Each structure stands twice: as structure tokens, then as C-alpha cells.
Amino acid sequence: MADLQVKADRAANPPPAPPAKPVNYRQATISFRVAQWLLRFILHFLFVIEVKGLENIPREGGYIFAGNHLSWIDPFLMLIGAPATPRIYFMANRKEMERPAYRKFFTKRIGGVILVDQGSGSPAVLRGIARQVEQVLSGGGVLGLFPEGDVSGIETGRILPLKKGIGYFAASSGAAIVPVAFRGTKELWFRKKIVMVVGKPIPGQRGGKDVIEKQIAATAEALLALMPPLPAQNPQSRQLFKKFLTELFTQEVVEHPIPE
Numbered sequence: 001m002a003d004l005q006v007k008a009d010r011a012a013n014p015p016p017a018p019p020a021k022p023v024n025y026r027q028a029t030i031s032f033r034v035a036q037w038l039l040r041f042i043l044h045f046l047f048v049i050e051v052k053g054l055e056n057i058p059r060e061g062g063y064i065f066a067g068n069h070l071s072w073i074d075p076f077l078m079l080i081g082a083p084a085t086p087r088i089y090f091m092a093n094r095k096e097m098e099r100p101a102y103r104k105f106f107t108k109r110i111g112g113v114i115l116v117d118q119g120s121g122s123p124a125v126l127r128g129i130a131r132q133v134e135q136v137l138s139g140g141g142v143l144g145l146f147p148e149g150d151v152s153g154i155e156t157g158r159i160l161p162l163k164k165g166i167g168y169f170a171a172s173s174g175a176a177i178v179p180v181a182f183r184g185t186k187e188l189w190f191r192k193k194i195v196m197v198v199g200k201p202i203p204g205q206r207g208g209k210d211v212i213e214k215q216i217a218a219t220a221e222a223l224l225a226l227m228p229p230l231p232a233q234n235p236q237s238r239q240l241f242k243k244f245l246t247e248l249f250t251q252e253v254v255e256h257p258i259p260e
Contacts, residue, residue: 024139024140025061025086025087025089025112025135025136025139025140025141026061026085026086026087026139026140026141027085027087028084028085028086028087032084032087033084036079036080036084039076039079039080040080043073043076043077043080044080046190046191046245047188047190047191047192047193047194048191048192048193048194049077049080049193049194049195049196050193050194050195050196050231051077051081051195051196051197051198052195052196052197052198052228053197053198053199053200053226054081054198056178056198056199056200056201057081057082057083057178057198058176058178058201059083060086060140061085061086061087061137061139061140061141061142062086062137062138062140062141062142062173062175062176063137063142063143063175063176063177063178063201063204064137064142064143064145064166064169064170064175064176064177064178065078065082065088065142065143065144065145065178065180066145066146066147066166066177066178066179066180066219066223067144067145067146067179067180067181067182067223068146068148068159068181068182068223068227069146069148069150069151069182069251070151070152070155070182070185070186071151071185071186071188071246071249071250071251072249072250072251073185073188073194073249074146074182074185075090075144075146077182077185077194077196078144078180078196079144081180081196081198082142086140086141086142087112087141087142088112088141088142088143088144089112089113089114089136089141089142089143089144090112090113090114090143090144090145091113091114091116091129091133091143091144091145091165092113092114092115092116093115093116093117094115094116094117112136112141114129114132114133114136116129130168130169130172133169133173134172134173137169137173137175138173143169143175145165145166145169147162147163147165147166147216147219148160148161148162148163149162149163149165150257151251152186152257152258152259153257153258154186154258155183155184155185155186155187155230156258156259157183157227157229157230158224158227158259159220159223159224159227159259160257160259161220162216162219162220164212164216166215166216166219167211167212167213167214167215167216167219168212170204170205170211170212170215171205171206171207171208171211171212171215172206173204173206174204174205174206175204176201176202176203176204177201177202177204177215177218177219177222178198178199178201178202179198179199179202179219179222179223179226180196180197180198180199180226181196181197181199181223181226181227181228182194182195182196183195183227183228183229183230183231184230184231185249186246187242187246188242188245188246188248188249189237189239189240189241189242189245189246190239190240190241190245191234191237191240192233192237192239193231193232193233194231195228195231197226197227197228198226199222199223199225199226202215202218202219202222
């Protein structure tokens with residue numbers, strides 16, 4: 001009877017569940033490392049990639065990797081240029097992640113993703129996104145961000161006005177911002193030369209509206225200062241597979257903006 005009573009008490013008052021194991025946002029999985037290596041091999045086979053300033057990438061996580069945006073190849077270049085650890089997590093439009101299939105496949109295996117529903121600007125949704133960003137940064141991960149929020153209709157060497165998200169995430173977390181500039185990724189063909197330049201980190205700072213505006217301005221200034229000239233191309237190049245490769249990495253230009 002005593003045993004039955006003990007079992008009944010346990011059923012009525014189950015022991016508290018053990019605390020959830022904290023997520024390690026910094027550590028790269030084996031599948032991530034393998035996929036990153038394969039992606040690096042493929043992209044270096046398809047294109048002539050020049051990367052400058054890798055020494056400016058911090059060895060520890062908790063920073064924001066912010067780049068100008070011309071096509072879907074930009075985040076892939078970020079991934080193969082940076083070390084596997086700390087791991088990069090990107091913010092992405094949920095609808096864009098669902099098609100074509102290769103985007104969903106690679107993003108899930110190559111880098112983490114924070115899905116955002118376009119047009120969901122309610123305070124509750126924004127707070128939820130901010131919580132996910134904070135978890136990544138405080139957990140030692142890296143937030144990969146393209147603060148223009150869209151791609152230009154043509155490559156001009158300038159940038160679109162930056163969205164406030166970059167300043168908000170930086171000011172609320174105190175994370176440093178590492179700027180990275182891309183050139184030559186708007187139109188692509190086999191063995192085209194493209195350039196990625198990483199700048200020195202912008203020191204992190206917590207604060208309100210003033211800090212938000214300050215970090216936005218500092219990021220825009222750093223990106224423009226880093227923007228290299230268009231890489232010289234081989235004039236004898238037949239621009240093989242130009243249509244295929246350009247369309248493969250083309251991101252839809254919603255408003256078709258062109259920088260002033």
C-alpha cells in the first residue's frame with residue numbers, strides 16, 4: 001500500500017523537469033563545416049574570388065557582420081570568407097527561403113537562419129525577432145545582416161539607405177559591427193573576378209535613439225569607405241554561363257531601387 005501511495009503522490013506531483021540545455025550558438029557542427037568546405041570549393045571553382053581584410057574578423061562571436069547587398073551570392077561569400085567558428089546566423093524573408101529549394105537547403109545546412117515575415121512590423125513580432133538576435137549574439141554566435149534591406153537594380157558602387165534594424169540590434173545588444181563590402185556580384189559568369197573587403201570593427205555601444213542613429217551612420221560610412229572599384233575583368237572573356245549564373249544568384253528586387 002505504501003508503494004502505491006508513493007506512486008500516486010509522484011503522479012500527482014511530478015518532479016520538475018531539468019532545465020533546458022543552453023544552445024551553443026558559437027559552435028559549428030560537423031555538417032556545417034563539411035558544407036562550408038564544399039561551398040568554398042564550388043565558389044572558388046566558378047569565380048575568381050579576392051578577399052581582403054580577413055584579419056579584421058574577430059575570433060570570438062557576439063558581433064554583427066554587416067554588408068552591402070547585390071545578390072544571393074553575398075551571404076555565401078560571407079560564409080566561406082569567415083571561419084567556421086563562431087557560426088553565422090542570417091535574417092531572411094520566410095517566403096524567399098521557401099523557393100527555390102536550393103536556398104532553403106543551403107541556408108539550413110550552411111548557416112543558421114532567423115526567419116522574418118515581410119510586412120510583419122507589429123511590436124510583438126519585432127520583439128520576438130530582437131529576442132532571437134539577442135540569443136544568437138549573447139550565445140557567442142554572429143549575426144549576418146544586409147542592412148540595406150533590398151538590392152539595387154544595378155551595381156553603382158553606392159548603397160541604399162540603411163534600415164533602422166542594424167542600429168537597433170547593435171544598440172540593444174552592445175555588439176560590435178564588422179562591415180564588409182562586395183563588388184562584382186550583381187552579374188556573374190564563369191571565372192568572373194569578384195571582391196570582398198572586410199573592414200575594422202565598429203566598437204559596440206548600448207543605448208537608445210542616439211546610439212541607434214550613430215551606429216547606422218557609422219555602418220553606412222564604413223561600407224562606402226570600403227567599397228573597392230569594380231574588379232578588372234579579362235576583356236577576352238566570353239562570359240560563359242552569364243545568364244544561368246546571374247539568374248541562379250539573383251535576388252528579387254522588390255522596388256527595383258537604384259542608389260542616388
